[in-house]
Amino acid sequence: MLKIGNQTFESRFLLGTGKFPDFKIQKQAVEVSKANILTFALRRMNVFQPDQPNFLEMLDVDKYTLLPNTAGASTAEEAIRTAHLAKASGLCDMVKVEIIGDSRTLLPDPIETYKACEVLLEEGFILLPYISDDLVLAKRLEALGVHAVMPGVSPIGSGQGILNPTQLQLIIETINIPVIVDAGIGSPADAALAMSLGADGVLLNTAVSGAKDPVKMANAMRLAIQAGRLGYEAGRIDKREYAVPSSPVEGLSVSE
Numbered sequence: 001m002l003k004i005g006n007q008t009f010e011s012r013f014l015l016g017t018g019k020f021p022d023f024k025i026q027k028q029a030v031e032v033s034k035a036n037i038l039t040f041a042l043r044r045m046n047v048f049q050p051d052q053p054n055f056l057e058m059l060d061v062d063k064y065t066l067l068p069n070t071a072g073a074s075t076a077e078e079a080i081r082t083a084h085l086a087k088a089s090g091l092c093d094m095v096k097v098e099i100i101g102d103s104r105t106l107l108p109d110p111i112e113t114y115k116a117c118e119v120l121l122e123e124g125f126i127l128l129p130y131i132s133d134d135l136v137l138a139k140r141l142e143a144l145g146v147h148a149v150m151p152g153v154s155p156i157g158s159g160q161g162i163l164n165p166t167q168l169q170l171i172i173e174t175i176n177i178p179v180i181v182d183a184g185i186g187s188p189a190d191a192a193l194a195m196s197l198g199a200d201g202v203l204l205n206t207a208v209s210g211a212k213d214p215v216k217m218a219n220a221m222r223l224a225i226q227a228g229r230l231g232y233e234a235g236r237i238d239k240r241e242y243a244v245p246s247s248p249v250e251g252l253s254v255s256e
């Protein structure tokens, strides 16, 4: 179970809802993913115009926890405004703080992210900030009181996978709030690796919405995330420099 704030979720797979070829495929992929939490950019919703089309309209949104993100913000002030809009629309008081500091790489701005979290925590929001794989920032945000950290493992939408597993592992080992890998996952193998390193969850979008068969990929990601978690809980063997025979000549591993 994934626990964020005082809520628990069965699935550790958080799915982004953007960029699907059409709403029908989006709905099927969401269902197959068995994700409990769906993310979306609040700026893409007609939150105060329920009669207008919006891109979650084919989903039975009551079945999911919606996690609006502040995509489009480049300052703390803009992100705070977007979070207020989310709350005012009654969507959710859980927000993914996403403040982009560089338009080419879409890397998050650590200073503006910290500032926005400071203000929004005071206002009672449940916060999941999107950050780089920066251990020190993750520690500072944890100390501030955020409810999870979401380190990107490579640039959003790049599908490059985990560029620096050591850096990710350091965050996972050190931080005591959920660490949800967010952005850059390209394949089920990447998702399984993130989970087997001990991540608490994976948020991804492009790898599913941009796949040749998004529904099949949503299923593959679900299984990979589950397998990675199981492997982590089972405890992998230590890596050794030299071979160790699987069938030792002395000493049986089972007694008769």
Ligand SMILES: CC(=O)[C@@H](O)[C@H](O)COP(=O)(O)O
Pocket: 015, 016, 017, 018, 039, 040, 069, 071, 155, 156, 157, 158, 159, 182, 183, 184, 185, 203, 204, 205, 206, 207
């Ligand atoms: C949906 C969302 O919030 C994205 O900004 C998220 O970071 C996913 O990134 P990928 O598209 O690289 O999976």
